[in-house]
Amino acid sequence: xxxxxxxxxxxxxxxxxxxxxxxxxxxxxxxxxxxxxxxxxxxxxxxxxxxxxxxxxxxxxxxxxxxxxxxxxxxxxxxxxxxxxxxxxxxxxxxxxxxxxxxxxxxxxxxxxxxxxxxxxxxxxxxxxxxxx
Numbered sequence: 001x002x003x004x005x006x007x008x009x010x011x012x013x014x015x016x017x018x019x020x021x022x023x024x025x026x027x028x029x030x031x032x033x034x035x036x037x038x039x040x041x042x043x044x045x046x047x048x049x050x051x052x053x054x055x056x057x058x059x060x061x062x063x064x065x066x067x068x069x070x071x072x073x074x075x076x077x078x079x080x081x082x083x084x085x086x087x088x089x090x091x092x093x094x095x096x097x098x099x100x101x102x103x104x105x106x107x108x109x110x111x112x113x114x115x116x117x118x119x120x121x122x123x124x125x126x127x128x129x130x131x132x133x
Contacts, residue, residue, distance in 0.1 A: 061102035
């Protein structure tokens, strides 16, 4: 089985502007002081603090993804070709899963991507880190 890892933010669509917009909006209802810049570390810190931040992020992303993310026909054609060749596609991102899932749907890539793999600095270091798909 062939598997390809695709950097969600570099290849499919940069989710960082949507993340920053959510942070600005969420600061009204969620305590964000001292939150790390790194999204993986920020998510871990928000989880530690508790609350429903993941639900708030998903709702915000669903409402605002169209402003920040645009489909690229050539990218989707490449994904379609990979799927036709029997390749499993893993989207790699440091974005929280809720943001990544909404972004993939907005970008028209959700139907091609088999899994989303969180990775520090968007790097998969070994095949062992790939999720089972």
